[in-house]
Amino acid sequence: MTHPPLPPELLRRNLPLLCAALALVVTPHAADLPLDIPGFVWLACGWRLAALDRKAPIPSRISLLLLTLAGAGLVYLHFHKFYGREGGTALFLVGLGLKLLEMRSLRDLYLVVYLALFVAVTEYLFSQSIPIAVYTLGVVTLLMSCLIGLNGGESLSLAGRLRLGAKMVMQAIPVMVVLFLLLPRIAGPLWKLPEDEPAGKTGLSDSMEPGEISRLGLSRETAFRVDFEGALPPPRERYWRGPVFWRFDGRRWTAGYDEPLPARQPPQTAGATYRYAVTLEPHRRRWVFPLETVETFPAELTRAEDGFLLAAEPVRERRRYVLSSRPAATFDTLSEGERRRALQIPGMPDERVRDLVNGWLLENPSAEAMAHRALRHFREEPFIYSLRPPAIAGDPVAGFLFDTRRGFCEHYAGAFVYLMRVAGIPARVVTGYQGGHWNPVGHFLEVAQADAHAWAEIWIDGNGWTRFDPTAAVAPERIERELEFAAGADGAVVFASPVAQAWGDRLSSLRGLMRDAGLMWDAVDHAWVQWVLAYGPENQGRFLERLGVVDWNRLVYWLTGLLGLLALISFALLWPRSRPVADPALRLYLRVAGKLERQGLVRAPAEGMRDFAARVAHTRPDLAEPFGRFTALFLAIRYGGTAQAAALERLKALGRDIPSR
Amino acid sequence: MISVPMEWKERFDLRRFFSGEKAVDGPIRLTHRRVFIVPNRRGFGLALLLAIQFLAAVNYSNNLAFILTFLLAGIAMQSTLYAFRNLAGLSVRRGKAPPVFAGEPARFELHLDNPSGIHRLGLGARLAGSATTIRFDVAPGATATLVLHAETGKRGWLPLPTVTFDTCFPLGLFRAWSPINLRQRALVYPRPAPAGIEPPVIPELSAGTRPSHGEEEDFYGFAGYRPGDPLKRIHWKGVAKGQGVHVKQYAGGETAELALDWQYTPGADIEARLSRLCRWVLDAEAAGTPYSLRLPGIAIPRGLGETHRARCLEALALFGP
Numbered sequence: 001m002t003h004p005p006l007p008p009e010l011l012r013r014n015l016p017l018l019c020a021a022l023a024l025v026v027t028p029h030a031a032d033l034p035l036d037i038p039g040f041v042w043l044a045c046g047w048r049l050a051a052l053d054r055k056a057p058i059p060s061r062i063s064l065l066l067l068t069l070a071g072a073g074l075v076y077l078h079f080h081k082f083y084g085r086e087g088g089t090a091l092f093l094v095g096l097g098l099k100l101l102e103m104r105s106l107r108d109l110y111l112v113v114y115l116a117l118f119v120a121v122t123e124y125l126f127s128q129s130i131p132i133a134v135y136t137l138g139v140v141t142l143l144m145s146c147l148i149g150l151n152g153g154e155s156l157s158l159a160g161r162l163r164l165g166a167k168m169v170m171q172a173i174p175v176m177v178v179l180f181l182l183l184p185r186i187a188g189p190l191w192k193l194p195e196d197e198p199a200g201k202t203g204l205s206d207s208m209e210p211g212e213i214s215r216l217g218l219s220r221e222t223a224f225r226v227d228f229e230g231a232l233p234p235p236r237e238r239y240w241r242g243p244v245f246w247r248f249d250g251r252r253w254t255a256g257y258d259e260p261l262p263a264r265q266p267p268q269t270a271g272a273t274y275r276y277a278v279t280l281e282p283h284r285r286r287w288v289f290p291l292e293t294v295e296t297f298p299a300e301l302t303r304a305e306d307g308f309l310l311a312a313e314p315v316r317e318r319r320r321y322v323l324s325s326r327p328a329a330t331f332d333t334l335s336e337g338e339r340r341r342a343l344q345i346p347g348m349p350d351e352r353v354r355d356l357v358n359g360w361l362l363e364n365p366s367a368e369a370m371a372h373r374a375l376r377h378f379r380e381e382p383f384i385y386s387l388r389p390p391a392i393a394g395d396p397v398a399g400f401l402f403d404t405r406r407g408f409c410e411h412y413a414g415a416f417v418y419l420m421r422v423a424g425i426p427a428r429v430v431t432g433y434q435g436g437h438w439n440p441v442g443h444f445l446e447v448a449q450a451d452a453h454a455w456a457e458i459w460i461d462g463n464g465w466t467r468f469d470p471t472a473a474v475a476p477e478r479i480e481r482e483l484e485f486a487a488g489a490d491g492a493v494v495f496a497s498p499v500a501q502a503w504g505d506r507l508s509s510l511r512g513l514m515r516d517a518g519l520m521w522d523a524v525d526h527a528w529v530q531w532v533l534a535y536g537p538e539n540q541g542r543f544l545e546r547l548g549v550v551d552w553n554r555l556v557y558w559l560t561g562l563l564g565l566l567a568l569i570s571f572a573l574l575w576p577r578s579r580p581v582a583d584p585a586l587r588l589y590l591r592v593a594g595k596l597e598r599q600g601l602v603r604a605p606a607e608g609m610r611d612f613a614a615r616v617a618h619t620r621p622d623l624a625e626p627f628g629r630f631t632a633l634f635l636a637i638r639y640g641g642t643a644q645a646a647a648l649e650r651l652k653a654l655g656r657d658i659p660s661r
Numbered sequence: 662m663i664s665v666p667m668e669w670k671e672r673f674d675l676r677r678f679f680s681g682e683k684a685v686d687g688p689i690r691l692t693h694r695r696v697f698i699v700p701n702r703r704g705f706g707l708a709l710l711l712a713i714q715f716l717a718a719v720n721y722s723n724n725l726a727f728i729l730t731f732l733l734a735g736i737a738m739q740s741t742l743y744a745f746r747n748l749a750g751l752s753v754r755r756g757k758a759p760p761v762f763a764g765e766p767a768r769f770e771l772h773l774d775n776p777s778g779i780h781r782l783g784l785g786a787r788l789a790g791s792a793t794t795i796r797f798d799v800a801p802g803a804t805a806t807l808v809l810h811a812e813t814g815k816r817g818w819l820p821l822p823t824v825t826f827d828t829c830f831p832l833g834l835f836r837a838w839s840p841i842n843l844r845q846r847a848l849v850y851p852r853p854a855p856a857g858i859e860p861p862v863i864p865e866l867s868a869g870t871r872p873s874h875g876e877e878e879d880f881y882g883f884a885g886y887r888p889g890d891p892l893k894r895i896h897w898k899g900v901a902k903g904q905g906v907h908v909k910q911y912a913g914g915e916t917a918e919l920a921l922d923w924q925y926t927p928g929a930d931i932e933a934r935l936s937r938l939c940r941w942v943l944d945a946e947a948a949g950t951p952y953s954l955r956l957p958g959i960a961i962p963r964g965l966g967e968t969h970r971a972r973c974l975e976a977l978a979l980f981g982p
Contacts, residue, residue: 124729152831155782180728
């Protein structure tokens with residue numbers, strides 16, 4: 001069917017606001033998509049506005065066709081497909097611009113607004129931060145104001161439209177909260193698009209090859225946040241355990257679980273216990289990073305043989321896990337299989353490596369002494385901590401140890417474990433995160449992707465697996481202090497020196513303020529993540545259980561009850577109130593007139609009060625006397641100047657005498 | 662504002678949603694009983710959008726997408742209350758409904774009182790059977806006077822058709838409407854026949870009683886005022902002196918006085934004859950010729966002027982069983 005075209009006057013009144021809203025709704029996408037995709041929409045808005053002022057022609061059928069081809073070509077050029085996160089979003093943006101250009105009827109205009117609302121949602125695939133949430137709230141207000149303008153007639157000003165739009169958005173928030181908390185959530189995904197997978201990032205992978213961690217090494221993105229209940233472990237205890245690597249092929253470290261590891265004894269218990277909750281960002285892996293050594297954990301997790309935790313499913317949404325750990329706990333036996341595995345090296349070691357290890361063995365053959373000797377080697381020889389190490393030719397371990405001597409945690413941990421194995425000491429590589437940034441405002445530890453780390457463990461009889469961090473020997477600041485570090489042009493890390501610190505102190509009042517603001521913001525963001533973004537099917541289940549909602553029936557009662565209550569409250573607030581009549585006597589008269597109206601006696605608009613009384617007396621002789629007296633007194637009070645309190649009381653009494661039926 | 666208790670059967674009668682309740686004298690206050698609300702096509706469009714957004718939110722486990730979807734649902738829910746409130750509390754009074762000739766549109770005036778502090782925006786009013794909707798706003802405490810036009814077919818009383826007030830304000834997602842029936846009617850005169858046939862001259866029985874002496878156009882005396890006498894003949898000075906209302910009588914000139922009689926009116930059927938008589942009444946008024954009208958069972962004596970004309974036309978409009 002054809003739809004009637006928009007009246008030009010309606011378009012003139014509403015198009016500027018609509019174009020402003022559309023231009024703003026695509027603006028955040030400029031950060032995630034090539035600039036020409038939102039630019040397409042900006043151009044369409046500009047064209048439409050110019051056409052309104054007759055500065056440009058309204059796009060013809062041919063130019064629309066060409067623009068459609070151009071838009072689709074643009075998307076294909078950038079993404080080579082029309083689906084997936086980037087491609088699909090870009091397609092929606094281009095579609096929004098095209099629909100705006102060919103908008104003719106009121107139906108088209110609504111379609112444009114609905115498309116814009118969907119485009120607002122696509123932005124959430126890229127960012128779910130507080131600023132984006134507040135921004136879209138503003139854009140939605142603008143779009144609603146557009147709709148109000150379409151329906152509100154001539155007498156509603158722009159300010160009036162915006163005010164009403166904002167009011168409606170605000171009034172909808174309680175309903176939104178109830179639906180958000182109570183409407184049953186289904187665990188996604190319902191369908192999967194091939195390219196959606198790498199949306200989660202992690203600084204770790206399931207194998208370790210020198211150079212791999214570094215790609216995310218400087219990302220300040222949050223990996224997880226930890227709320228401690230009670231004491232906080234000192235910085236050197238903050239090792240968050242992830243995958244453990246046993247097998248080395250000369251270049252690459254892997255888990256090497258060809259045959260299952262034997263069942264482990266539970267750890268001995270000694271030392272302090274830390275209780276904490278980890279709020280994990282989605283990283284699409286099963287790993288959960290506990291503090292070493294984890295003791296209690298939720299039933300949905302399993303403890304891997306190597307001491308880290310695994311979720312049942314890859315973590316696709318923010319999750320919160322309540323854990324406890326006891327750093328001093330150790331495993332007390334090493335099976336033959338494990339010992340063999342922990343001593344594996346590929347082929348014969350390099351001549352230089354063997355000489356080095358043999359020399360150390362002559363000094364002191366105990367495992368612990370060997371480990372400390374190796375650490376001393378790293379510390380005393382000119383090893384440099386660098387995030388951009390040079391490429392190594394030939395044997396990677398020997399090349400690193402004797403030629404390049406520049407590397408970061410992966411190089412050091414790998415080389416250390418290799419040296420121990422050559423010396424006949426069982427050793428393995430552990431990856432995970434180290435450290436974290438304490439937020440004193442929100443009282444939580446923020447662990448960033450930049451904190452991804454690799455270290456080593458060796459087996460010491462009587463002591464079990466013991467952690468050694470060779471990186472700490474080279475760059476102790478990396479481990480023991482919480483430092484903002486930045487890589488220089490050559491990739492060498494420059495740590496803040498005392499001189500720089502002193503210089504910084506002079507500027508510190510402003511920077512201190514900024515740092516405090518930053519901490520405050522992190523705290524707010526953590527609360528946002530923890531209470532809003534992490535609220536998924538599981539958290540909802542727990543929340544509902546706490547409310548006592550355990551079955552569908554009760555959920556339906558809660559939902560309908562709360563929504564009904566909100567509707568009633570809005571209703572009471574919005575109900576049109578009649579203006580009170582100022583004169584008390586007239587108010588009494590109107591009340592009595594209302595009583596008579598209910599009995600079918602309506603005073604005609606032109607009928608005088610005396611005439612009405614006469615007519616009432618005629619049709620209802622029973623009312624003649626009371627209503628006659630009432631009318632007489634009313635007229636005396638209102639027009640005769642006898643406005644005394646006593647007279648009013650008398651009038652009220654007379655009014656009561658008139659029956660309601 | 663009359664609220665008669667409603668029978669259950671009537672309360673659930675579906676016709677009430679579109680044709681309203683029984684006609685009353687009014688004023689009618691639009692209450693929850695009279696205001697209905699359902700989503701329109703654009704509202705269903707939004708519902709579809711929200712369903713898609715919800716699925717996308719589930720698929721990507723995206724809480725902000727959930728939040729926006731629920732927020733829009735809340736706004737839509739809020740808009741039903743706003744739409745309802747835009748109509749609720751208004752009160753409708755009937756206004757004038759002047760007589761018209763058959764074929765001309767009848768004009769019905771309605772007064773819409775807004776006794777509240779709310780600005781009623783984007784209201785519409787439409788008569789049943791009419792294609793056009795009037796759009797208007799009512800300021801707080803103000804009264805809007807609407808003129809609605811109804812098609813007229815045949816002569817007689819035309820009752821005010823059902824008036825439907827509606828609004829899609831504020832978002833255009835829901836339509837609230839209220840059909841009301843006010844007991845108001847407009848008189849429809851017969852359609853005047855085309856000019857051409859002159860009225861036959863009938864020997865008037867009373868002609869002899871009239872004084873015939875004196876010259877043409879001569880004033881010859883006063884007579885008591887009868888409704889229908891032309892205003893220009895009233896002896897205003899006498900009225901001012903308190904001598905009562907008298908009409909100056911002239912003799913002579915306007916001898917061409919008319920007696921319009923059903924019996925001598927040509928026409929194929931009743932309606933045609935009434936149309937013919939209607940035309941003659943209008944012509945006589947235009948020419949300033951006094952005329953009398955005689956229909957079976959009705960005799961209106963000679964006269965001229967607005968009142969006389971209205972009396973004659975009403976007799977023609979309502980003639981018949």
